[in-house]
Amino acid sequence: MTTEESILSNQDEEASSTITDSALEEGELEEGEIEAGDSASVGAGLEPALHPLEHSWTLWFDNPSAKSKSAAWGSSIRPIYTFSTVEDFWGLYNNINNPSKLAVGADLHCFKNKIEPKWEDPVCANGGKWTINCTRGKSDQLWLYTLLAMIGEQFEYGDEICGAVLSVRGKQERVAIWTKNASNEAAQISIGRQWKEIVDYKEQIGFLVHEDAKLEKQPKNRYSV
Numbered sequence: 001m002t003t004e005e006s007i008l009s010n011q012d013e014e015a016s017s018t019i020t021d022s023a024l025e026e027g028e029l030e031e032g033e034i035e036a037g038d039s040a041s042v043g044a045g046l047e048p049a050l051h052p053l054e055h056s057w058t059l060w061f062d063n064p065s066a067k068s069k070s071a072a073w074g075s076s077i078r079p080i081y082t083f084s085t086v087e088d089f090w091g092l093y094n095n096i097n098n099p100s101k102l103a104v105g106a107d108l109h110c111f112k113n114k115i116e117p118k119w120e121d122p123v124c125a126n127g128g129k130w131t132i133n134c135t136r137g138k139s140d141q142l143w144l145y146t147l148l149a150m151i152g153e154q155f156e157y158g159d160e161i162c163g164a165v166l167s168v169r170g171k172q173e174r175v176a177i178w179t180k181n182a183s184n185e186a187a188q189i190s191i192g193r194q195w196k197e198i199v200d201y202k203e204q205i206g207f208l209v210h211e212d213a214k215l216e217k218q219p220k221n222r223y224s225v
Contacts, residue, residue, distance in 0.1 A: 054153050056084040056113035057163070059092060064105030082113050089151060093144070100137040102168045110147055111163025117178070119210045124162050128182040128209040128222060130192045132175050132201055139166060139173035142199050146175055149198045156194065157187040182209040182222060192225040 062077045083089050099108070109117035119125065134142060143166050149155065150164055162178040177195060179188060188207050196205065206221030213219050 050088075051086040053084055053086065053089070053151050054158075055151070056082055057089075057110055057151055058082040058113050059096075060109035060111065060117055062107035062109070064103050077107070077109065077117060084113075089147075093147075099139045099143050099166050099168060099173055104168055104170050106168045108143075108166040109163060110150070111178070112161075115162050117163060117165060119214060121162075123180055124178060124210065126182060126211075127162060127178060127180045128188070128207050128212075129165070129176040129178045130188075130195060130205055130207050132195075132199070132205055133172050134174070135172055136168075136170075137173075139168075139175055142175050142201075145199045146177065146195070149195070150177070154194070154198065155191055157184075157190050160184065160187045160191060182207075182211075185223065188223050189225060192223065196225065 059080045059082075060077050061080050081092050083092055102108070111117050115121055115123045117124075132142060143164075146164050150158075150161060155161060160179045160181060162180055165176045165178065167174050167176075177191065179191060182188065192205060192207060195201075204224055207223040208219055209222050212222070
């Protein structure tokens, strides 16, 4: 199974034709006719206005079937699609599987464009992550709300955010937000608190520094909220 086949959702084959048909329902204008009150659109073309995001984002996928115990961590991660508008995001999101339908071992990464979802990336190297765990099949809403808050620039310290990671494992799923500078305590605490409010999460969450995770078998959280 290819990477694309592993995450693509099974959309109704008639969906696109249904949309097209609905556009041809009653009220369709004759050729050359202009709808009253729509003079502003004359000469503007047929393409609707897009809504650009502040940053471009890339979705990455780590296919569990492509992972090898002997391979270096992160070697099987592949970029899937880069989006820079609201419309592109929904076009992507609506055509891939929700986390609850992904195979055990799969990972999705949504990072600002040009930042690789790896500790070794220069932007991520001095950072860390906040993590929320949930039982299998319960991360769909958590993942969506996290993405919307992130790409919609809802965080006060949004420039500190590198991206988000969804991990599907046998007994649980987890969503993490990766940040740039672990030593910036004020920024990390703000991001953690805001994230909990956005997704309405009541339990305590911890911030783990990437460097600690690399050097220690059981690293301790640097911050908690």
